[in-house]
Amino acid sequence: MRKLGLAGLVGASLVLVIGLIFFIFGFFRPKVAGIYIDTNPSSTIYLNGEQVGKTPYDKLRDPGETVIRLIPESFQAPLVPYETKITLVPGVKTVVRRDFGESQETSAGEIVSFEKIERDQSSLVVISIPDSAELLIDGKDKTFTPHKTSDILPGEHTLELRADGYQSRPVNVKTHQGYKLTAVVQLALSTSTTQVQPTPTEKPKEEKPMVEILSTPVGFLRVRNQPSSVADEVGRIQPGERYVLLSEDEKTGWYKIGYEEGKEGWISNQYAKKIEASSVTPAVSPRVSPTPTPKVLLSPTRTPPSPSI
Template identity: 60%
Template sequence: MKKARLVGIIILGLVLLVGLIYFIIGYYKPKVAGVFIMTDPPANVFIDGEEVGRTPYEINRSPGEVVIKLIPDSFQAPLTPYETKVNLIAGVQTVIKREFGESQEASSGEIISFERIAKEETSLTVVTIPDSVQLEIDGRDKAFTPHKTSSILPGEHTLVLSAEGFLERIIEVKTHQGYKLTAIIKLAQAENKVQETPGITPTPIDENEAKKEMIEILSTPTGFLRVRKEPSTLGEEVGQVKPGEKYPLLETDEKTGWFKIEYEEDGEGWISNQYAKKVEGSSKATPTPTRRVSPTPTPKITTKPTPTP
């Protein structure tokens, strides 16, 4: 009887000791901060001067202030790199999104981060470049930036930002109880007239010129070239073309240099100019028939950071 009791006490003591060890390890284990970066077009990522990868880029690292520099892919029109200081908070993922232009004024993007506050509160702060931008929250609440509110419910919200002379920007965020969400948003200047949404404006090619110019597909590492719905590697895949084939040129995007081609009858799409070139062609040239492929789903990434555990 005494022996059984002794064994029970020993087992109970071991369980308590193991639990205490796990508690101490978890308590003193340093918490990490998260960062997620998404750009258009893709870019090389540098943190504190060290190249760490390409966008989309996600990592957990030690909290603290870091310098993040993004150098975009630029095959034709020169695009302006982006550099910023970000304070990474323990237990929080910071989201950086950037759409590159030929200048800082033509570029846009946002930085979304969280900060712990009272458990029962939910807060949203919106700061913009430039100042005094009209802000609309969920199609109802209107204000001018900078704007801070604590009368917002946890959940998904749509922010619409607009200002005269700048392109309208729409972003989605998700607020959480016990956290203050801070959104720092940069609007792009409109070049000639204000457009409804920021995006890539293709440059129409003269009809006669388009009939004369063809696009020849160059050699690729994969043996084929993806045709996309938009002039970006983030665009949805709608088809594929093979090296050596030629297609009529429809448009050239002035920002990325991508070519819009007719890759099949009644089928149009964009291809990267990195693996294609312009050649002279007959005005009656038709695209080489190719097998139509099912589009590869492209995951839609929205700016909805969540606190990391």
């Protein structure tokens, strides 16, 4: 009997120690954050200057501030890239959705985030670009952005945003008890407001070859005033961007490009690929200024999933 009692005590102690080890490991193990990116059309993704793949993209990453740059794949009209800065939150999946246009004004998309709140309630915040857009919640509660409310039940809801001169945009969200949901929605200019007066047809200009910037170890490519790695730096450009090729140095093979309006410079051919005019529509990737946004979360089906990963 004494041996059985001793064996039972040892077994219980062992179970307790193992349980304590698992608890400590789980408590101190760093949490990860999820990110999902989807675009129309498909695009190449750069996170903090590193090319990570193409859309749709669904991965786990370290929490923290992240710069997202999306380069659309366009074989017809040139589409403008998109860049924004978000904060990945531990235990929360962040989703970015973008519909590309030929300019920032004709592009659209939405960014939504969940944030833990102390009160055991559901909260909704809606921000729009442009500001003061008409907001319909579930087709009946009419208000204007920016809008914040805690008088909303947990569950699925439909947001519809409208503004004069812009295309309306519906967004499906799902609120959760104990979380604040923030939706940032950009509306695209209506095509009727972006039409221009026709002009006399001019003789087509001769298409020039392009260069596409490749990935670099530092996440950008230096533009120099001479075709040499020791020449002065006059600018920086990003991987995935395309520029008109002005000339090519016979000795070094470096490319001369026009990287900004009225500015020219040389780039290394080691990190650039020449594209002949017959294989691509000339389109210089415009520079995009990062737009500050709050922490974001969406779902691939336009209905945000549970806040926890």
